[in-house]
Amino acid sequence: MTGRFVTRGFVGRRGDGSGDIASRIPPGQYITRDFPVLSAGPTPHTPLEQWTFSIEGLVREPVSWSWQEFLALPAREWTVDISCVTKWTKLDMRWRGVSMDTLLEGVELDERAAFIIAWSDGGYTTNLPLADVLNGQAFVAYEYDGAPLVPEHGGPARLVVPARYFWKSAKWIRGIRLQAEDQPGFWESFGYHNRGDQWREERYSGD
Amino acid sequence: MARPLDWQLATVAGVHDETDSVRSFSLTLPTWTGHRPGQHVDLRLTAEDGYSVERSYSIASEPERAPEVDITVERIPDGEVSPFLHDVVVPGDRLELRGPIGGYFVWEASQPGPLLLVGGGSGVVPLMAMIRHRGSAGVMNATRLLLSSRGPDEIIYRDELDRLAATQDGFEVVHTLTREQPAGWTGYARRIDEAMLSEVLAPLGREARVYICGPTALVEVAANALVRIGLAPSQIRTERFGPTGN
Numbered sequence: 001m002t003g004r005f006v007t008r009g010f011v012g013r014r015g016d017g018s019g020d021i022a023s024r025i026p027p028g029q030y031i032t033r034d035f036p037v038l039s040a041g042p043t044p045h046t047p048l049e050q051w052t053f054s055i056e057g058l059v060r061e062p063v064s065w066s067w068q069e070f071l072a073l074p075a076r077e078w079t080v081d082i083s084c085v086t087k088w089t090k091l092d093m094r095w096r097g098v099s100m101d102t103l104l105e106g107v108e109l110d111e112r113a114a115f116i117i118a119w120s121d122g123g124y125t126t127n128l129p130l131a132d133v134l135n136g137q138a139f140v141a142y143e144y145d146g147a148p149l150v151p152e153h154g155g156p157a158r159l160v161v162p163a164r165y166f167w168k169s170a171k172w173i174r175g176i177r178l179q180a181e182d183q184p185g186f187w188e189s190f191g192y193h194n195r196g197d198q199w200r201e202e203r204y205s206g207d
Numbered sequence: 208m209a210r211p212l213d214w215q216l217a218t219v220a221g222v223h224d225e226t227d228s229v230r231s232f233s234l235t236l237p238t239w240t241g242h243r244p245g246q247h248v249d250l251r252l253t254a255e256d257g258y259s260v261e262r263s264y265s266i267a268s269e270p271e272r273a274p275e276v277d278i279t280v281e282r283i284p285d286g287e288v289s290p291f292l293h294d295v296v297v298p299g300d301r302l303e304l305r306g307p308i309g310g311y312f313v314w315e316a317s318q319p320g321p322l323l324l325v326g327g328g329s330g331v332v333p334l335m336a337m338i339r340h341r342g343s344a345g346v347m348n349a350t351r352l353l354l355s356s357r358g359p360d361e362i363i364y365r366d367e368l369d370r371l372a373a374t375q376d377g378f379e380v381v382h383t384l385t386r387e388q389p390a391g392w393t394g395y396a397r398r399i400d401e402a403m404l405s406e407v408l409a410p411l412g413r414e415a416r417v418y419i420c421g422p423t424a425l426v427e428v429a430a431n432a433l434v435r436i437g438l439a440p441s442q443i444r445t446e447r448f449g450p451t452g453n
Binding site for chain 1: 212216251253254258259260262263291295296301302303309310311423426434440443445447
């Protein structure tokens with residue numbers, strides 16, 4: 001079916017439809033000013049003294065940082081637009097965190113490494129091509145809007161990949177594993193798109 | 208590559224008011240392969256000039272009702288989609304829809320064992336699909352619904368829940384009314400908390416599967432409390448909405 005169907009009587013509100021803003025809203029999304037919470041199970045609460053972030057898999061030497069070591073890594077501010085597959089888009093979200101480029105400087109990659117699996121407290125995983133998280137495209141955030149990232153929103157630290165639907169931005173991230181082969185993560189195994197590019201509206205498998 | 212989830216044209220077969228601000232729509236679908244209770248659909252509305260919006264709605268009906276599916280929609284006064292559905296859509300209208308979507312927050316009658324369903328407001332909708340499916344499938348696993356509503360007139364599916372609780376073996380409903388209670392109310396009259404969950408869970412035991420759906424604050428409180436009570440996080444599945452979700 002094409003988009004030709006017209007819903008009888010529907011006009012729409014179009015409050016967000018002007019100029020610059022409209023060009024920042026991916027297809028099928030609407031602007032929210034809230035920060036909605038979505039997750040599949042209870043929010044994990046790992047004590048910071050037990051928290052580590054590790055890089056493993058196809059690397060010469062795995063690396064692991066404690067919370068204090070992680071905070072000492074070079075960090076920066078990021079202001080990005082975020083789109084959730086549940087249809088909301090939130091503009092100009094301010095984060096502070098460590099670029100994936102910075103993290104990967106800490107390891108020597110095996111040349112076969114082509115995908116990352118991000119894994120989290122609680123068992124959540126998500127998969128991304130390595131090329132999609134390099135060159136400033138992804139970071140691990142521990143502050144949102146000037147305050148420590150709260151657990152409901154993925155604190156103490158979450159992955160943020162602004163160019164993909166927000167399920168790729170794994171909450172409660174504890175590490176990444178580098179692999180030669182792709183491997184669907186949690187939502188990617190439950191009917192959601194393997195890549196999840198919001199500008200191509202890749203919501204579900206087959207989109 | 209998986210089979211695409213195509214848009215299809217559903218026909219509105221009926222509308223039914225659940226409360227003053229919550230209305231159910233029965234939709235007849237041309238090609239529905241069935242769904243699992245807890246899944247949702249995406250709805251797309253398109254104006255004459257091509258402007259369109261999409262929203263997700265939980266399926267309220269049981270798979271046994273296919274090719275008809277019900278959605279239940281709360282009217283958000285400043286929303287763009289729910290006021291249109293409430294104020295404009297009538298039986299005979301057609302709506303663009305695709306689904307079913309989601310594969311984790313689902314329960315099927317083939318899954319044995321006690322079941323605790325915890326809902327807040329319109330968070331009861333996907334839980335209702337599970338409850339209706341349980342009835343249609345004829346299973347008798349111990350099942351309890353703890354439903355938080357603001358007042359007696361805001362209980363979604365109230366009559367049907369009462370009827371199912373009276374007629375179906377092993378199914379019980381526990382209400383809590385957080386803002387307004389009728390005269391003589393002896394039930395819970397506060398927000399869901401750990402003590403309440405302990406009491407409601409007790410007859411089911413700690414092996415129960417748990418599904419929680421509602422506003423974020425309710426889901427956080429309930430899921431964290433159940434973990435403290437001793438349930439494994441893997442027993443607890445959550446779905447959240449709001450503060451947005453119009």
